[in-house]
Amino acid sequence: AQSVTQPDIHITVSEGASLELRCNYSYGATPYLFWYVQSPGQGLQLLLKYFSGDTLVQGIKGFEAEFKRSQSSFNLRKPSVHWSDAAEYFCAVGPNTNAGKSTFGDGTTLTVKP
Amino acid sequence: SQTIHQWPATLVQPVGSPLSLECTVEGTSNPNLYWYRQAAGRGLQLLFYSVGIGQISSEVPQNLSASRPQDRQFILSSKKLLLSDSGFYLCAWVPPFAVRGSSGNTIYFGEGSWLTVV
Numbered sequence: 034a035q036s037v038t039q040p041d042i043h044i045t046v047s048e049g050a051s052l053e054l055r056c057n058y059s060y061g062a063t064p065y066l067f068w069y070v071q072s073p074g075q076g077l078q079l080l081l082k083y084f085s086g087d088t089l090v091q092g093i094k095g096f097e098a099e100f101k102r103s104q105s106s107f108n109l110r111k112p113s114v115h116w117s118d119a120a121e122y123f124c125a126v127g128p129n130t131n132a133g134k135s136t137f138g139d140g141t142t143l144t145v146k147p
Numbered sequence: 148s149q150t151i152h153q154w155p156a157t158l159v160q161p162v163g164s165p166l167s168l169e170c171t172v173e174g175t176s177n178p179n180l181y182w183y184r185q186a187a188g189r190g191l192q193l194l195f196y197s198v199g200i201g202q203i204s205s206e207v208p209q210n211l212s213a214s215r216p217q218d219r220q221f222i223l224s225s226k227k228l229l230l231s232d233s234g235f236y237l238c239a240w241v242p243p244f245a246v247r248g249s250s251g252n253t254i255y256f257g258e259g260s261w262l263t264v265v
Contacts, residue, residue: 076259123191129252139189
């Protein structure tokens with residue numbers, strides 16, 4: 034069975050500082066990996082995804098993530114955080130099957146200090 | 148372009164009352180449709196999914212049911228709400244498997260519905 038762990042429930046960074054959100058997954062084959070962002074009271078929006086190829090993927094809003102098979106990780110990074118990045122971030126893993134189901138981590142809440 | 152709408156955005160219902168949350172997708176055909184629930188401070192729990200009209204799969208035993216009366220319409224229902232049904236409900240869609248291409252099983256979410264059972 035597939036699973037996702039986001040070890041950090043809450044992270045606080047200063048505006049302009051770098052950010053790394055951790056994600057570890059468990060999956061029996063080549064995973065399809067995603068990062069989504071959720072602003073308070075809103076739905077989730079896709080930040081970036083990895084299916085194959087280059088292990089460093091670029092997403093929207095200046096985010097990037099690196100797939101490391103040996104560590105079963107897919108950490109999200111941003112070199113300089115903006116106050117508008119404060120939100121909840123979800124990592125997800127899912128096979129590209131007919132059902133198209135993904136498994137989500139419990140999320141990491143990002144607070145940005147001025 | 149594709150859009151997803153769900154309503155109502157906010158709902159306060161007494162225990163024992165019925166529930167109906169609706170979701171429609173526009174701009175695509177034969178999408179996979181999903182209902183998720185998000186409890187406060189928790190991740191997303193998949194409740195139901197559907198790969199076609201009338202085809203519903205339930206992921207967890209519960210007080211809720213889902214129906215797909217039309218290709219792009221997905222409804223979440225309950226005959227009698229429980230306090231534990233309170234939460235944030237998200238409808239979502241994924242392109243049908245045959246046409247996903249490079250998007251894979253990327254999920255597109257609605258704006259969510261807040262349900263408070265009192």
